[in-house]
Amino acid sequence: QVQLQQSGAELARPGASVKLSCKASGYTFTSYWMQWVKQRPGQGLEWIGAIYPGDGDTRYTQKFKGKATLTADKSSSTAYMQLSSLASEDSAVYYCARGEDGIFAYWGQGTLVTVSA
């Protein structure tokens, strides 16, 4: 069965960077786009971007260009998202999700990022 296992919660200082991971299993990692979605506390869902592990192609929404960097390691079937220059508004739960034609049928459990001095 498809599983997406995300890394644990992060506490980071303002201005720092964090790198979140999403380990995929149960399917061919290189054949599906991996999406990343942000959700601030009590707020809605916000699409950040996506990576195609097969060739490393990436897509980002304008707001997250320069903030998020998506990478993937085919050898370990793991997708990564690095968030840089962290600020309080980056405190959120970040989800990875397997996308097929933009339909997110499988989601990870989420990683909570807290930015605090």
Next chain:
Amino acid sequence: DIQMTQSPASLSASVGETVTITCRASENIYSYLAWYQQKQGKSPQLLVYNAKTLAEGVPSRFSGSGSGTQFSLKINSLQPEDFGSYYCQHHYGTPYTFGGGTKLEIK
């Protein structure tokens, strides 16, 4: 970017009632519309895609309709497990965008 507008933002209903949530796209997205359910503290779950196709395992009391710019999600005979938040999302190419969400609460 395509903007997705959901209404209502919140909704209170009783078990057994029928409710409808609407979603409007800022431009024509044909039938490229998905709906997700999210329960408190949990990841979203896919309910409907391509505007009206139920995802695997989704009960038949859920139904999606619409095309173009106007869509709706109908839940017949609400069950206790249906309460939570619902989001629409267009999948008509990147950047994907979500609606603001509808919080469905027990009356």
